Amino acid sequence: MHNILASVPAADAASGSYEALRTVRERTVALCRPLSAEDCVVQSAPETSPAKWHLAHTTWFFENFVLAPFVGDYRSFHPQFGYLFNSYYETVGSFHPRRDRGLLTRPSLEEIRAYRIHVDDRLADLLAAAPAEVSREISQRVTLGIHHEQQHQELILTDIKHLLASNPLRPAYRSAIEAGRDKAPAIVWLSFPSGLYEVGHAGESFAFDNEAPRHRRYLENFRIASRPVCNAEYVAFIDDGGYGNPALWLSDGWQTVKSQAWQAPLYWERRDGEWWQMTLAGMRPVDPAEPVCHVSYYEADAYARWAGKRLPSEFEWEVAASLYEQDGNFLDSGRLHPAPCGVEPRFFGDVWEWTQSPYVAYPGYRPSAGALGEYNGKFMVNQMVLRGGSCATPKSHVRPTYRNFFYPHDRWQFKGFRLADN
């Protein structure tokens, strides 16, 4: 599996070239190869989507935003696919309700594969022959489509993990991953002085609209941990009664803990006094040195309070992370699970890291024009920013300025956190 998952380099991913496009499109299909048609059709929660739907939606994205506007008299592959596979673009037209995506046993997986090939072929034709006056716009949209598809590659993995974990048989997507028994190295605290810092994206390289504009932030002096909180540390929080002590929790978090009866991260189970967890390789014991994963913002925040620390802001995180290489355990490694923490400071891969920053617009933010303006801007309320990418993120997809965002109660992505203080 490793070869096919090897990522296109970031520069290529942003080139809008046919080569980059083809590599990414093929990888999406490769990710579904361990799955049966049955696995690809079922939706296990309202917030997840079937793999088949991801395969179709990413194709619709190119059809709707590239082929339809730039190929003269383009005819849709199927007249109702626009309705079925539009995710949430209200300005494009009405769409199938999100919670009902799992009802679509037709079109079949085979038909969706044919749909992909059809659209890929038309894209190849278009890119080979696009007139000069639109080729830059086409290239930009293809680049956006590539990054969009990379996001759905991660979702295919997190959604299929949710589905397999919902099955009492706890089936595996990939071969076993051994769980170590060692502790993680101690956290090193990285210090930064107060001052005006620049954050956000600038320049010609690809970034989503929500990363811009680059702008100044005044930060107080802060310290940030060299690595995320690991499982052994989190187990200490559990053992200390963390899930039963309201003084540690935000009010909304405490309501959630009680109403959902949370006692541990998502996918953890107690077996004979030991914690086990569901992974894409099936059930196995929790590895003490791996970053804790599948926690909500509420749990991250409660742990930090218990530890006498806090979560970093997204700006602190970005300032610190910018000093380090973007190395780490990404989708490309094929592990598809966080790896044990090492000695060297690391900010990328393994787990998306909750920050204490609500997801809002940067000063001067302007959403893209037209329907693509719905891509990021309309979600700027009620969600929190996560940074750094995970073991399910393509390496070429992330950047130090990259802003991911989820509701504070969401847990099904590969989410962890690191600590900060002043």
Added chain:
Amino acid sequence: MHNILASVPAADAASGSYEALRTVRERTVALCRPLSAEDCVVQSAPETSPAKWHLAHTTWFFENFVLAPFVGDYRSFHPQFGYLFNSYYETVGSFHPRRDRGLLTRPSLEEIRAYRIHVDDRLADLLAAAPAEVSREISQRVTLGIHHEQQHQELILTDIKHLLASNPLRPAYRSAIEAGRDKAPAIVWLSFPSGLYEVGHAGESFAFDNEAPRHRRYLENFRIASRPVCNAEYVAFIDDGGYGNPALWLSDGWQTVKSQAWQAPLYWERRDGEWWQMTLAGMRPVDPAEPVCHVSYYEADAYARWAGKRLPSEFEWEVAASLYEQDGNFLDSGRLHPAPCGVEPRFFGDVWEWTQSPYVAYPGYRPSAGALGEYNGKFMVNQMVLRGGSCATPKSHVRPTYRNFFYPHDRWQFKGFRLADN
């Protein structure tokens, strides 16, 4: 398709013979042949089940109630199938929640087919060699299993219809069925004098425990219609504002009409001023002469009030139906849709008929011993009795004394009704 759906004769169905068993088991598989693995795994509502689950559950029924008790050191095909495919037998053990049956992408459809073959083979061995002292008990349980499986054959069809109707593409299970344009012949009113009647099942032939004991009922004189209410008649009720007039409805029915925004039977859609309906052959216009189908008890009752009539009691229905041949449009015909009403009185097939009788125990009712006692008895509250069988019922499955039962708001079975008065 017709040949494989040809029914085993009722006498054979109740023989507990291997021949009868094999015929029924093969038909279940045949019913799923037009379906893809994707079609077989999805659950479109909490009250429906995936076809794959039906295939597995009917197999578990034989494994649990025949093989396990009667085959020395029988080893389950899979240690967790008892948990996954037990429907509701609390005394057998805990079971997978009903609403989550659609999450089981594993075991695959192929594995379930292997499970069926495995159990069928063991059953063949057992039936060929059962010691005399248990063969009668085995034969009775096999007979029960056959009738149980016939019930699930109907559910496979009604559940798949619900799934396909939930798909905006409205795909078809079978080839097209033409819709006629003619009216149904007028209703003939069949009269019965008041008196003591005997109803219920007696004798050695197979019946469910809820049909017994045979007992006396005093009935006032009554008249009962020779055929169910047909679509043209029901459209007149709609056109007269039936769905907007609370005076016609039971209070609970009116709450349901308002909260569910019902305007017509399930699966009906208005297109350019004409009523269309989803069938197992896809969308087509409503045929005026066919019995109205997919209505709730509330709708049947409201129509009857509008028409100045009432629904028959289950005893009136049984007394009348016993005088007629058990002919009609059953699963065996392969039509899988109600057929236009004819001139001759007919009580069987086409649509299950709502009666005004709540589903309760007959005087002296005794549920079967052990877990099989949960088969019928524990549902004797909140449901209404339906009689006669439908176009999705195997012909050999029904009898004049047969009592089907559903909640008054349920509509996804093939349900209609006929009128009565005094």
Added chain:
Amino acid sequence: MHNILASVPAADAASGSYEALRTVRERTVALCRPLSAEDCVVQSAPETSPAKWHLAHTTWFFENFVLAPFVGDYRSFHPQFGYLFNSYYETVGSFHPRRDRGLLTRPSLEEIRAYRIHVDDRLADLLAAAPAEVSREISQRVTLGIHHEQQHQELILTDIKHLLASNPLRPAYRSAIEAGRDKAPAIVWLSFPSGLYEVGHAGESFAFDNEAPRHRRYLENFRIASRPVCNAEYVAFIDDGGYGNPALWLSDGWQTVKSQAWQAPLYWERRDGEWWQMTLAGMRPVDPAEPVCHVSYYEADAYARWAGKRLPSEFEWEVAASLYEQDGNFLDSGRLHPAPCGVEPRFFGDVWEWTQSPYVAYPGYRPSAGALGEYNGKFMVNQMVLRGGSCATPKSHVRPTYRNFFYPHDRWQFKGFRLADN
């Protein structure tokens, strides 16, 4: 309190006389005397109503069904009271949603008292001077209004009990009632042979439309208990794990037990290993000899199965009860709580008794004409019949043929049950 609660005799209650009317109207006011205005305005559950609402609704009933049609150019006391205090008569017009009855802090309790006096005065005028040609119709409607108001007298008590029990202070409506420690006398089994029996109401005396017509029922021979199941017996069921054994329960009942976490009758609490219960006199220990009270149909049915018996049908109950005096512990005694069972067979008072009979129409049932036809008929689905009246029922209100009805999960009325078998 006793004097004012002394009932009008049944014959008078049905006389439609001004004397009878005045007695009943005054008693309703008297029942609210121990309550503050605050107590009278709050609604503690969607199925209960504030006492003030009962005071107003019973008045509206007379205004709408007697004054409006029979007093020339009658002008409503308040133009919006028809909207506010119509309970559910769809054919009269739209009405305030049931769940919002507790939002009506205005009109004040004082205004409602003035409304009552206004309507009572107009009724006195009307009854004194009604022309002969309508006096019979008026008298019938006044009689209906009297019985309607008696029903609401019971509801005032059960609804206020629910409210006071919802208060952590567990305040009392009346002075303390001692709890005895003795057992109840043993049950005597009363036997009846099989045969055709007549049941239902006939004749000129007052009855609700749902008690008619009198008709024949064929009953198998049966035995029925001389008294309801008492607390000591019910505690044995609890102690034997009755609430944890699914084999004893109807399927819908078992779902309810689990989802509502029922462990005992409503209003029971475990304190230091002993069962206490909320009464209209506040909290006190459970008296072993009193009939068990505030149980659902599901609990009654489960107990009966545990005891190897069954519940009687409403017809068996009526046949047996007709042989006994209508004596018992009614509202009129002022105890407002079931009294310990005695030696003599008794069928009336203390607790309404669940029967195994769903609430449906008798053969030939005709609802009253017009809006009053909504009084009983539209509730004939999903509910079960209870018989006999309770400690909160006016004695003159019940009859052997009287049919009360509630949903099988309802518990807030004074409901118990007795056993039967064959």
Added chain:
Amino acid sequence: MHNILASVPAADAASGSYEALRTVRERTVALCRPLSAEDCVVQSAPETSPAKWHLAHTTWFFENFVLAPFVGDYRSFHPQFGYLFNSYYETVGSFHPRRDRGLLTRPSLEEIRAYRIHVDDRLADLLAAAPAEVSREISQRVTLGIHHEQQHQELILTDIKHLLASNPLRPAYRSAIEAGRDKAPAIVWLSFPSGLYEVGHAGESFAFDNEAPRHRRYLENFRIASRPVCNAEYVAFIDDGGYGNPALWLSDGWQTVKSQAWQAPLYWERRDGEWWQMTLAGMRPVDPAEPVCHVSYYEADAYARWAGKRLPSEFEWEVAASLYEQDGNFLDSGRLHPAPCGVEPRFFGDVWEWTQSPYVAYPGYRPSAGALGEYNGKFMVNQMVLRGGSCATPKSHVRPTYRNFFYPHDRWQFKGFRLADN
């Protein structure tokens, strides 16, 4: 009414003196004077509380946080009031569920008044005789209690408005307020250059912990409106189809608009083509010159997008507001409704103003120690900051640094907004 509502000066409010305390405590009682006991007991929504509960809870606050710790062997007024009237202090002990506050018909309003007098008397004793070593701590807690009670004065008004608006009679709390017909003066745009600004509270004067510490923010240059958006402007948004155009809304906002069927601000009704609104003085036409009121964050944000502007951040708001007098239409005026906008820039009173800032901790924020640390800190997620105070806020209660916070969908407070841009 005006005299009694005249506010204690801000300096006094923060003095912790008995005079200040008494003034505030008396005003709370005065606010309830137009209400009946019935009005004071009912809870019209899970997020509102009965006036009686506010009267009791503010008293419990002093009893629990001042009397209990500082009066030797203090005995609670009632052993269960701690349970009943603790709002949400988990570290103090368990408490009555918020949604059930309206069930407490007992203790009566009279008893709560006695409770207030009892606690006030003990406070007077304590303040007169507190030993020097604790008098500062006592004084600080009394000051906090005063500000806490001022918050509940506002809630009494907003909650009673919600209750009266839920009543089809639309009763009034105070005498009529005329609605003008004139337009508001044009908005003036106030400009500020980019730079490092200081925001937040510092110094000895009273402020809540969430206003501190004072710290630096780098702001881009911005413009801010001299007044809130007024009704005439908002009606133009409605008339332009604002509530039907998803492109204007945040995604969560659009879901809310659809699921709640919002078409206008809370309390607005269309009558004969004109907009009317519920006020504390009853129903009256919408005044074009008044600030729009009772809108959610979603509506404020959608309006701003429609107008081509944005909402200010809480820091922009504070920087601008600090330049102006804290004059305006507060609770003290007795109008209890926003007043028409004038020509002069004004930042205080009339309506709380939504900002685009999520409610989070300032850098270096430290919650107070002990249970009082739950006052503000545990709500720092999912809510948005509002600034400036409203027509229901005591004048001495607010400051330029004051941060109010509510969920983005909340509308029942007096909430409006002003625009900003760059």
